[in-house]
Structures are given as structure tokens and as C-alpha cells.
Amino acid sequence: MEERYSSQPVGYLFGRFGLLLVLAGLLLAAWYGQLLIVIVLGLVLSAAGISRFWSRYSLVGVSCERWLSERRVFPGEYIELRLRLANRKLLPLPWIQLDDEIPVNFTPEVSLAPGSKPGFGFLSKTAALLWYTRVSWKQRLYGSRRGYYALGPIVLTSGDIFGFYPRSVIQPLVDHVIVYPRIFPIAQLGIPPLYPIGEATAELRIFEDPIRVIGVRDYSPHDSLRRIHWKASARHQSLQVKVFEPTTLLNVAIFLVIDSFKVGSGEEDFEIGISTAASVANHLIEQRSSVGLFANSRLADSGQPVEILPGNSTGQLVGMLESLAKVTHEANVPFEKFWQAEQSRLPWGTTLVFILSTPLPSLTDLLVSLKESRHRLMVLQVGDRAKRGTEPAIAWYNIRAPGDFVKAGGETG
Amino acid sequence: MNQVWRRGILYVAATGIEGCWLYALMALLNKQVADEQISISGILLLYPVSFGLNKMLQKLRWPGFCLRIISWLLWVAGVLLIVKIQLFGGLAWADTTWLLAIPRAIAGVIYTFKPALLILLSAAVIWWLGRRLAYLRVSFATLVGEFQFGLFILVIILFIAAQLKVDLAHSVYLIAAFFLFSLLGISIAHALEGTSWLSGLYRGHWSGLLLLSIGLVLILGFLISLVVTPDLLHLLLAGLKWIWGLIVKAIAFLISLFPAPKSELAELPPPIPVPEIGPSQEFKLWTMPEVLRNGLRLGWTVLMASLLVFAMWRISSQIFKWLRRKLASPAGAEYEPLPGAFRADFLGLLKYLFFKMLGLRRLFQPKARAGPLLPEIVSVRQIYRQLLRWASAAGIARHVSQTPREYLYELAGKMPEAEGDLDLITQQYVRTRYGAWLPTEEDLHRLRQSWHHVKQCTLGDRRKV
Numbered sequence: 020m021e022e023r024y025s026s027q028p029v030g031y032l033f034g035r036f037g038l039l040l041v042l043a044g045l046l047l048a049a050w051y052g053q054l055l056i057v058i059v060l061g062l063v064l065s066a067a068g069i070s071r072f073w074s075r076y077s078l079v080g081v082s083c084e085r086w087l088s089e090r091r092v093f094p095g096e097y098i099e100l101r102l103r104l105a106n107r108k109l110l111p112l113p114w115i116q117l118d119d120e121i122p123v124n125f126t127p128e129v130s131l132a133p134g135s136k137p138g139f140g141f142l143s144k145t146a147a148l149l150w151y152t153r154v155s156w157k158q159r160l161y162g163s164r165r166g167y168y169a170l171g172p173i174v175l176t177s178g179d180i181f182g183f184y185p186r187s188v189i190q191p192l193v194d195h196v197i198v199y200p201r202i203f204p205i206a207q208l209g210i211p212p213l214y215p216i217g218e219a220t221a222e223l224r225i226f227e228d229p230i231r232v233i234g235v236r237d238y239s240p241h242d243s244l245r246r247i248h249w250k251a252s253a254r255h256q257s258l259q260v261k262v263f264e265p266t267t268l269l270n271v272a273i274f275l276v277i278d279s280f281k282v283g284s285g286e287e288d289f290e291i292g293i294s295t296a297a298s299v300a301n302h303l304i305e306q307r308s309s310v311g312l313f314a315n316s317r318l319a320d321s322g323q324p325v326e327i328l329p330g331n332s333t334g335q336l337v338g339m340l341e342s343l344a345k346v347t348h349e350a351n352v353p354f355e356k357f358w359q360a361e362q363s364r365l366p367w368g369t370t371l372v373f374i375l376s377t378p379l380p381s382l383t384d385l386l387v388s389l390k391e392s393r394h395r396l397m398v399l400q401v402g403d404r405a406k407r408g409t410e411p412a413i414a415w416y417n418i419r420a421p422g423d424f425v426k427a428g429g430e431t432g
Numbered sequence: 433m434n435q436v437w438r439r440g441i442l443y444v445a446a447t448g449i450e451g452c453w454l455y456a457l458m459a460l461l462n463k464q465v466a467d468e469q470i471s472i473s474g475i476l477l478l479y480p481v482s483f484g485l486n487k488m489l490q491k492l493r494w495p496g497f498c499l500r501i502i503s504w505l506l507w508v509a510g511v512l513l514i515v516k517i518q519l520f521g522g523l524a525w526a527d528t529t530w531l532l533a534i535p536r537a538i539a540g541v542i543y544t545f546k547p548a549l550l551i552l553l554s555a556a557v558i559w560w561l562g563r564r565l566a567y568l569r570v571s572f573a574t575l576v577g578e579f580q581f582g583l584f585i586l587v588i589i590l591f592i593a594a595q596l597k598v599d600l601a602h603s604v605y606l607i608a609a610f611f612l613f614s615l616l617g618i619s620i621a622h623a624l625e626g627t628s629w630l631s632g633l634y635r636g637h638w639s640g641l642l643l644l645s646i647g648l649v650l651i652l653g654f655l656i657s658l659v660v661t662p663d664l665l666h667l668l669l670a671g672l673k674w675i676w677g678l679i680v681k682a683i684a685f686l687i688s689l690f691p692a693p694k695s696e697l698a699e700l701p702p703p704i705p706v707p708e709i710g711p712s713q714e715f716k717l718w719t720m721p722e723v724l725r726n727g728l729r730l731g732w733t734v735l736m737a738s739l740l741v742f743a744m745w746r747i748s749s750q751i752f753k754w755l756r757r758k759l760a761s762p763a764g765a766e767y768e769p770l771p772g773a774f775r776a777d778f779l780g781l782l783k784y785l786f787f788k789m790l791g792l793r794r795l796f797q798p799k800a801r802a803g804p805l806l807p808e809i810v811s812v813r814q815i816y817r818q819l820l821r822w823a824s825a826a827g828i829a830r831h832v833s834q835t836p837r838e839y840l841y842e843l844a845g846k847m848p849e850a851e852g853d854l855d856l857i858t859q860q861y862v863r864t865r866y867g868a869w870l871p872t873e874e875d876l877h878r879l880r881q882s883w884h885h886v887k888q889c890t891l892g893d894r895r896k897v
Contacts, residue, residue, distance in 0.1 A: 050662060105770060113638060181618050
């Protein structure tokens, strides 16, 4: 993205056509010796010339920068935004306006001018800058809603002291801020089917047992380096990681079924669904389990779905939270197709957690078939209880509001 | 400078703009119609009176119809008063002749245009304009409109005056005043529409700069009028004719190089007589006219005086510098100078000129450079170079094809705990290297801290794992 300049003169007189007329009038008046008219038109040309020169060079040597105290926050946290403008030349700027396009919900206490995109507004700052001077402003931004937000670009407008020739430039200065989804405590959720059958409780589980290796699989960036099977990697000429016996390692894959959420009407349910995914992931990572995340959404930055294979490294939770922050309401592919593509990549014995809102018949059939093929699975349904699935064999929880989340343990399908 | 006072300036400016062209118009009509019997200033006094009275009436909050009637009744009283004072000054108030002057003037308009009628019409226009201004919210757009309209009217008046060979008194001053009011009003109105020089710091500087700009406009405008004279235009035309003559000669010469077509039937045309240019005419082309010389002399004097004023202004501004610093920053804005930037730019310019003059620029600088680097930028680059050397010593050298961000990804993979610090170092380097970003002391402090953290990481051990 390049800098784009634009200039629009004020009034008819100072436009190109108006000035040509004035020049023609001046030459005619001079030819016929009309000194007074020459003076008047000469003054007009003089004012226009000086103003135009000033405006032309007003934005030369002007630099602007944006500094953010944080780029990743949880809802309810504040970010300090600092905007700085510097005029590095001798020509002073009697007025300069900086318009930074930011999400409207970032500044609840400041009213913004309407922006170029829906949900965005211009945070305007104005100043007068003398030669070799800079000015800075501070603004508190409030991360109120989950999302992946772009700040910018910045529009700078300045000109001459009379204001005849305002001149603008769009600076392609774009920063991104991630507001993570809300995480609710689910210590009491107690998800019984997640634990290996006949094994000890979560506190007593053995997570890593290098003796009981049952195979290898391709390395993913979220795997710990200690699990790499070097010999197998050498044979395959690509990194391979050890797969442990399922009774010793809890692998959980969280599936967010995007197309089960209604677009538009179920905005709150959608956010609860994402928070549910984040809360479950957080809970399981705290329990040192391997967790993966899959969502057939179109991510806000790449447009691709979320495909994070189970892992328990330090960056796993951060990666999942960032992906959940970028999840949009738009489905990339139908969930059934998405499942077909992803199921082969999952380690054997992975426990499946499905988070959905309104189960479609095809999805219910899929869940039943998974249950019949002895997959360990659990369904967390967000939204209306009346639309609940009716498969008694499947562990089916209903999440209606964040408050319900802590008491979901008492409710089984 | 409070808000009311600033608004007052805008009204004064609007009054001034309209007053100037009204004066010119009335001066023309006074000479042509009333044989200079009328005092223009006396009639123009109606403008502020109308503005003030209508402004007061506006506060009464009566119905608009009543206010309009009262306003025009006041106008009638004003007109009668002006007629009495200006045309029938020697007559007693009890004598009703002056009261009938206007009806008589209207009745006899077919035969003659009497001064009383001129007073009636001009007073009506002036009263209406004053009333309009009282109800108007003067803004930037309003004043630009007033300026354009006034300019149009002024040019027409001056044109008519020139055609009728009427000498308008003080016309040059009138034009200067018109532009002074216009530019002053427009710039203040523009400044009032946003947070700009009028409401920020250094108001004294900016006011001086505004006056300097207006002065410059006036000087340049008058210089244009001095330079662009009929003599100059004739000279230019003569020059153009001379160049055209040369072109024609050159074309004729080129044509003569080609062999003439052999035609026995056609006879050669007689040679084209070339006008001879006498030595006196040739000499004229290089003679500077006296008017131009005077203009240049005046311009030089004005330029020197401006420089002197500018120098004095700079000195006085330094004296009051400490006072400005004590002023609070408006709207949360913090102003600060750019230390060393001017020196760096100036030295860069000198260096450029030096190499340019000697023709050594290409020899010494094969690649175009933006200029000398600021110490802050040098610090950022130095730290990044140290990082490269450090990582290279640990066996992770940056490949020539790797971008800083690609290298960051590689380094972060080896040292995830230092990912944030590496990201900061790389980001600052990229922004200073490829963008116009100048780090602050705080940024540099954070950069040094990050570099310190990175150095504490055991990169070599990790590689062994």
C-alpha cells in the first residue's frame, strides 16, 4: 500500500480553471493599461501562488507513527495508544489533522467520525506544528469485544495558513490488535468421558511415557521438541514425533462447528460458543493435556480454517486463543467436508469435543456414527435448549450463558 | 484571546470585505450621478448601525415579521436623517422640503437621477447587508464566498470606472484593505473550525506568521502589477515575433537545401522581401524598462526589510521561549522539538551541495542516500548488527536471502522464551531501516533491555538439544 496524496482547492476561484481566467484577465488588463484591475488580479494570483506552494510542501518531511502498549489483550483490558506527528522541515504547519481509523467499540467515551468501514470510526487529532517540532497524543483504547482488529490507515490533512488548498495523504500505517475471547472457569465442569476409561483421575494421570510408544506421525509446530523421533525423522527425511499409547496421554480435539451458528441473529450464542472453546482449551492445558482446535471458519486475517493439531507446548494455548480471536461467523467449508479432511490427521484415541449451536440432521448422523465407531466424544451445545440433540448415548451438555458453564457438570445428556 | 473576540474579528472581516466594494461602488455612482455631493463614509456608517440594531432586535425573540417591520422602519428613519444632513444641512428641521426630497426624486427619475435617490438605494442595500450579517453565522465558507463575490464586484466596478474614465480616489488602498480583510478573516475562520494555531501553543508566532504571509501576498501582488505592464507585454510579443522570424528563417534555409523541382513551365517566384531589423530595434530587446527596474529595486528593498523584520522576530521569540514552555498543552497534546534534526538536515544539504559542485557525488556515493543518519537510528541498527553477530557466533547466521522477519521466525523457533524481545528488536530495526520512524529515548531504553534479555538466553545450549 503506497501513500496517496489528494488536494482539493476551496472555492471556484482557486481551482485551475478559475486561476487561468484570472491570468487571462490580468494579461488583458495589463495590455490595455488597466492598472487597478492588474493589481486586483495580481493579488489573487499572489495569494493563490503562496497558498499553493505552502500546501504543496506542507506534508513533505511529515512523519507519523502509532505506538500501542499491547497488541494482545483480554476483554476488559486497556491499551494505551500513542500517536506522534513530526514536522521535519522549516516550513511550519498552521494546521494538521490526523485521522486514525479505529474500531468504534475501542473508545466508548469518545465519539468518532464515521469511518470508511462499518464498525470503524476516525479518531481525529489536530495541531499546529512549527519547524522541527513534533507533537504526541495519548488515548486509552478499551478491548471490549473479542476480535482481530486493524488500526489504520492514518489520513493526514494539512495545507496553507489561509486554508485555500487542503492536502491529504493516506499513510499505510496499519497495526493489528487481538482481543482474546473471554475465558470462564470450568474447574467444576468435570467432563467424565474425557478421561481414559478405567484410568486414574486427571490429577494422577501420567502424561508422558516414552517407553509406551505406539507409532509416529508428522511433526506439527505445536509439538514439543522432546517428542521428536530422530531416527524415524531421518528415515522419512521429515520430522516425526512419537505417538504414545492412548491410555497414557489425553489428546483432545475441540471442534467448533461454525455453520451450526445462525448468522446475524445468534451473535451472542456465537461468542459464547467461542468462549466455551477457549475455556475448555484453557482448562485442559492447565491439566497438561494435549489439546487441538479445529474450526471450519474463515479466519479474519488469512481466510483459512483453524487447524491446530493437539499439543501441549507453551505456545499451544496462545495459538488457540489467537485463532479463536480471529474466528469469524463465515464458514469456510461445510462441517462434514471439513471433518472428512481433518479426521485422518488426528492421533488415534483422540477425544472429540464438539461445540455447536443448532445441530443439523447431517451433523447428528455424523455424531451418531462416531459414537458407534467407539470414538470418545462430547457435545457442548450453545443456545436454545429446545433445539437440543436427542441422542442419549452421546454426552451432551447445554451451555446457555457463561454463568451456566460452571454448573454444566450436573447436567448430562 | 477568547471565543467572543475571535468571532468579533470574523464579523469585522466580513464588514470590511463588503465595505470595500460598497465604497468603490458608491464612489463611482457618487461621481457619475450625484456630482460628489454625498459623503460616502456617512452612508457607509449605516452598515454597522444596521448590524448592531438588528443584532439587538434579534435578542428580543419577537416574531420575525415584527422584527422585520421595525428594522425597515429604522431604515426609513436613517435614510431621512442622511438626506437631511447631507443634502439639506442648511435647512431648518421644521421646513418639510427635505422630507419631500425622496418622493420628488422618485417622481422625476425619468428625467434626472437625483442624489436623494442614490441615498435611498444605497442605504437600502447597505441596511439589507447589515441585517443579513446580523443573522449570519460567519464561517470559513461564508468568508470565502464573500471574498469571491466581492472580488467579482470590485473588478466590474474598476472596469466600468476605467471605461467611464472616472478616477476613483484611494483605489489602491481600497484594494489592499479588501485583501487584508479577506485573508485575515478567512485564515482566522479556518483556524476556528478546528484545533489549530489559534487555539494551540505559540499563538504569538502564528499571528506573526499570518501577518507575514498576508504581507508577502500584498508585496508579491503589487510586484506582479509593477512587472506586468503593457511595455513588458509588448516586449514579450516582440520577442516572440523575433523567435518566430528565426524559426521561419530556419525552415526557409532547410527548404533551400533541397534541390528545386525542375520545371520548365513554372517560373521561379520572386524572392520574399525580408524586413531589415535596425540596430536600434535589436538593442531594445535587451533594454530593461525603467518600470521594471523600479519594481525590482522596490522588491529588493522590501525583501531586505522583510529579512530584517524576520531576524528581529526570531530574536524576540527566543527571549520569550521560557514563557511558552510554561503554557499547558491543549487537548492532551505534548509538543517537543526535534533535537539535532535541523543540524543533520543542514549538514546533509551542505554535503550534497559540496559534492554536487565538485561533481564528486557519483564518485563517492554510488547509491543514492537519504542523508546522514540520526543517532537514534544508528543505535537501533547497531543493536541489530550485534544481534546478528551474536546469533551467527551461536551458529544461526542470517542468510543473505532471508528478510529480517524470516530470520526472526527462525530465531524465535530456537528461543521461544525470547520471542517478544526478538520481535521488538526486529520491528524497531525494520521500522527505522525501511520507514520514516524515529525512536524515542523510551523506545531505545526498551530496545536495550530487550537486547540484554536476549543475550542472557542460552542459544548455543538449545541448539545442542
